[in-house]
Amino acid sequence: MSVWPAWEVREGERATRWLHVRLSFGDGARIDVLATVCEGWVCVEDVRARPALALEDLAVLSDWIEEPLARACGAGTGPDARDDAGGGAHRDRSARPREREWRLVARVYRSAREQGADPVLAVMDETGYSRRGALRAIGRTRDAGLLSPRHARR
Template sequence: MSVGPAWEVREDGGVTSWFDVRLEFTDGAGVAALAVVSERGVSVEDVRARPALSLDDLAELADWIEGPLFEACGAGPERVAEAAGPRRARPAWPRGVEGRRLVAQEYRAAQAQGDDPVLAVMCATGHSRRRSLRLIAQARDAGLLTPRHARS
């Protein structure tokens, strides 16, 4: 893995830094990413992979690069974590029928309160929006949620 600075922007007393990240694997596969480190934490802006990454691997990418990225930018993880607030590990979420049942429960509870149901599932599972939408679709397919569109 190699990490190198791309550019940095200083604004309103804060610093946002972009880094080029490259991962090369022994089987010839590789990932090139543009990662951003700011007071709010680490995010990935652009990813190019050969072969293409699965959605699960893409969700794990930030975890793969976090340590080397912090070392390269010279900021200890504590500094960025303190600025971003407390970081929580992803909560354990059951797989299979039980997981789909819990997704449906969170979704319906948010709807009943007038909140964004997708955001509620994201918060409950700790997954990204895309992964949460996939979990919601699985709950719909299992008949635990009403169909999204009425079919004629």
């Protein structure tokens, strides 16, 4: 994995940086990402992958590139330094908050199913996520093994 700067724009004390991120895998697959970092926010501007990414892989792309971007922006790699990535307002992505969210999503999802309600709407109401965000959270919860798989494999 490698990260290198593309360009930087400064306006007073505020700076916006564009960074290239390349993930290369042993089987020859490659993902190229152009990310913008500004005042603690990271936005993915462009993604190119060979072969194409599945939706599940695209959903976890931010987890794959988070640490390399943090190092490129001058943040350390320890758990306290990760909050300073890109300028200070970076979300904490340690395992504990994820586990709590997964357990919450699993509990709400199961409860809604038992009551005959729409589980996605229940997760949206409980977490405040949009429909896409709720579906992503449900998918991550399934991946963590807290919910049964969506489709039975034959």
